[in-house]
Amino acid sequence: MGRFLVVGEDAIRSGTCTDIYFRRVVEVMERDGVNPHVTMEVTASALPDPWGVFCGLDDVINLLEGLPVDVDAMPEGSIFYPKEPVLRVSGRYRDFAVYETAILGFICHASGVASAAAHMKLAAGGRPVFSFGSRRQHPAIAAMIERAAWIGGADGASNICAPEGIPLAGTMPHAFIMCYPGQEDAWCAFARDAGPEVPRVMLADTFSDEKVEAVRAAACGAAAVRLDTPRSRRGDMRAIAEEVRWELDINGYPDVQILLSGGLTREEVAAYRDIADAFGIGGAIASAPVVDFSMDIIEVDGRPYAKRGKRSGAKQVYEGAGGGRVTLPLAAPAPEGAIPLLAPCIRRGAVVARPNMEDARERVLSRLPALAGEE
Numbered sequence: 001m002g003r004f005l006v007v008g009e010d011a012i013r014s015g016t017c018t019d020i021y022f023r024r025v026v027e028v029m030e031r032d033g034v035n036p037h038v039t040m041e042v043t044a045s046a047l048p049d050p051w052g053v054f055c056g057l058d059d060v061i062n063l064l065e066g067l068p069v070d071v072d073a074m075p076e077g078s079i080f081y082p083k084e085p086v087l088r089v090s091g092r093y094r095d096f097a098v099y100e101t102a103i104l105g106f107i108c109h110a111s112g113v114a115s116a117a118a119h120m121k122l123a124a125g126g127r128p129v130f131s132f133g134s135r136r137q138h139p140a141i142a143a144m145i146e147r148a149a150w151i152g153g154a155d156g157a158s159n160i161c162a163p164e165g166i167p168l169a170g171t172m173p174h175a176f177i178m179c180y181p182g183q184e185d186a187w188c189a190f191a192r193d194a195g196p197e198v199p200r201v202m203l204a205d206t207f208s209d210e211k212v213e214a215v216r217a218a219a220c221g222a223a224a225v226r227l228d229t230p231r232s233r234r235g236d237m238r239a240i241a242e243e244v245r246w247e248l249d250i251n252g253y254p255d256v257q258i259l260l261s262g263g264l265t266r267e268e269v270a271a272y273r274d275i276a277d278a279f280g281i282g283g284a285i286a287s288a289p290v291v292d293f294s295m296d297i298i299e300v301d302g303r304p305y306a307k308r309g310k311r312s313g314a315k316q317v318y319e320g321a322g323g324g325r326v327t328l329p330l331a332a333p334a335p336e337g338a339i340p341l342l343a344p345c346i347r348r349g350a351v352v353a354r355p356n357m358e359d360a361r362e363r364v365l366s367r368l369p370a371l372a373g374e375e
């Protein structure tokens with residue numbers, strides 16, 4: 001273990017970062033010479049919302065590359081529904097058993113974040129949503145969090161360690177304001193000295209009433225004000241934002257925008273999207289509940305075989321022209337005109353298709369309008 005309590009890549013890659021029972025049963029099976037060829041499928045029996053966004057496949061492919069397994073999966077960014085297989089792994093059980101923990105960990109966490117970002121994006125009704133919550137998670141996974149938020153549809157991320165290609169978004173912390181004699185000193189310093197590419201978004205909730213500070217910040221060159229009003233003062237946040245809008249307009253700042261942040265929920269974003277110009281979302285995306293995926297044997301030595309509660313046999317998920325979905329046995333004929341969603345990713349250890357972050361994001365964004373009706 002290095003300087004921080006973080007499990008390193010080697011431990012993950014070697015299968016050491018796993019649940020002890022996998023190691024124990026593999027040892028028993030080794031002694032008994034048991035190692036059947038199995039096919040396992042990953043499904044979520046239930047979801048907090050009608051649908052989720054599949055994410056985290058990139059890490060799974062990197063993990064399994066080179067192992068004697070075949071992997072098929074929905075592309076990252078696919079919308080999935082309860083009980084639909086999103087991933088399938090085939091091989092001799094002992095050759096990949098210990099990786100189940102990491103496989104599930106990668107996709108449960110990333111899919112939870114991406115799903116929350118997508119639902120938040122829908123709630124915002126087209127208004128920009130920025131991922132401000134990497135501070136709500138362990139820093140070692142900041143890049144994963146921001147990648148998943150971006151794939152889910154977030155319009156930018158606050159953590160500098162976000163993967164290349166994700167626009168960085170940030171404003172200013174309250175601490176900055178408090179390091180200057182007064183708000184104007186801080187706002188004017190920011191307006192004057194921040195880099196030319198930095199949007200002049202200024203906090204307008206530190207010491208005085210938001211509508212007063214907003215006009216004062218606008219006078220210091222704010223292009224937008226961020227209202228991060230503490231819960232103890234929040235009351236009717238909508239009314240506060242409406243007043244701020246009114247005062248900015250009547251004082252000659254109709255172009256100064258309003259960015260809301262601070263513990264915002266999906267419901268609040270939906271309620272404020274007509275009065276706010278953008279949202280900074282932390283915990284509601286970064287700390288979203290993980291998707292409760294499980295990984296289950298559904299074939300042994302080529303025969304359908306599943307435990308209670310799971311459907312046996314390898315499956316394919318088809319999407320029809322109108323977005324209708326059906327899950328059929330893999331060997332069944334494809335419905336006319338339907339698109340099969342699970343595609344080969346690894347064949348005998350060789351990667352045949354590698355996820356692409358931008359393709360995944362586009363896959364989500366292209367589906368969001370149709371999904372609005374399913375919220």
Ligand SMILES: O=P(O)(O)OC[C@H]1C[C@H](OP(=O)(O)OP(=O)(O)O)[C@H](O)[C@@H]1O
Pocket residue numbers: 132133136172173174175228261262263264280281282283284
């Ligand atoms: O949705 P949340 O989980 O609340 O996080 C969203 C915002 C709110 C928080 O404000 P503060 O805690 O006031 O931090 P700062 O003053 O540094 O902006 C910080 O700016 C986060 O980026």
Ligand SMILES: [Zn+2]
Pocket residue numbers: 173174175228
């Ligand atoms: Zn603050």
